[in-house]
Amino acid sequence: DAGITQSPRHKVTETGTPVTLRCHQTENHRYMYWYRQDPGHGLRLIHYSYGVKDTDKGEVSDGYSVSRSKTEDFLLTLESATSSQTSVYFCAISESGYANTGELFFGEGSRLTVL
Amino acid sequence: RKEVEQDPGPFNVPEGATVAFNCTYSNSASQSFFWYRQDCRKEPKLLMSVYSSGNEDGRFTAQLNRASQYISLLIRDSKLSDSATYLCVVTLTDSWGKLQFGAGTQVVVTP
Numbered sequence: 001d002a003g004i005t006q007s008p009r010h011k012v013t014e015t016g017t018p019v020t021l022r023c024h025q026t027e028n029h030r031y032m033y034w035y036r037q038d039p040g041h042g043l044r045l046i047h048y049s050y051g052v053k054d055t056d057k058g059e060v061s062d063g064y065s066v067s068r069s070k071t072e073d074f075l076l077t078l079e080s081a082t083s084s085q086t087s088v089y090f091c092a093i094s095e096s097g098y099a100n101t102g103e104l105f106f107g108e109g110s111r112l113t114v115l
Numbered sequence: 116r117k118e119v120e121q122d123p124g125p126f127n128v129p130e131g132a133t134v135a136f137n138c139t140y141s142n143s144a145s146q147s148f149f150w151y152r153q154d155c156r157k158e159p160k161l162l163m164s165v166y167s168s169g170n171e172d173g174r175f176t177a178q179l180n181r182a183s184q185y186i187s188l189l190i191r192d193s194k195l196s197d198s199a200t201y202l203c204v205v206t207l208t209d210s211w212g213k214l215q216f217g218a219g220t221q222v223v224v225t226p
Contacts, residue, residue, distance in 0.1 A: 040123075043159070058213070104214070
């Protein structure tokens, strides 16, 4: 299995508080992604990174920010959590841009509940 | 309309039987197609790519129908371990080729 670690794996927080999810990889892959998964929806891309300090928005980026200061770490921050951000968050990595192979390696997910 | 649509199921399949299900996509210029598998409360994992001519991987067969804009997955001789949600994935045609995920089809294989 690809070396991807997400933390925390479970978190319950209150509306209005900041939350940071961490993704750590040991594969030295260039590309990293944050997705959210909700019932009835496919995985939706929040933000992605194509290198250190190089990030861009996905389709559901409002309310989220990211940072990548090292190849191995990609942080997702919810500046002020809302109940609509209750979800399962998956980090993923790929060696090349996934348009080439379609293969993403996912972390185990972080389950976030915002009360 | 969603870019990628799947029947959520569940498809209840007796062990040893065959099950097939489709996924439709709306963008006729979609380039590449994949099936991912996701076990309950686990992360998705790539099952197989879908090639224009169709392809097999053991008991799994994937087909692409560009004219009708759907892909299919067929599972033969179903095993209990095939119980999972199968995600259809399509790459769109913008310069970055982002992956578009369907919401998944649940398959439950029963003894």
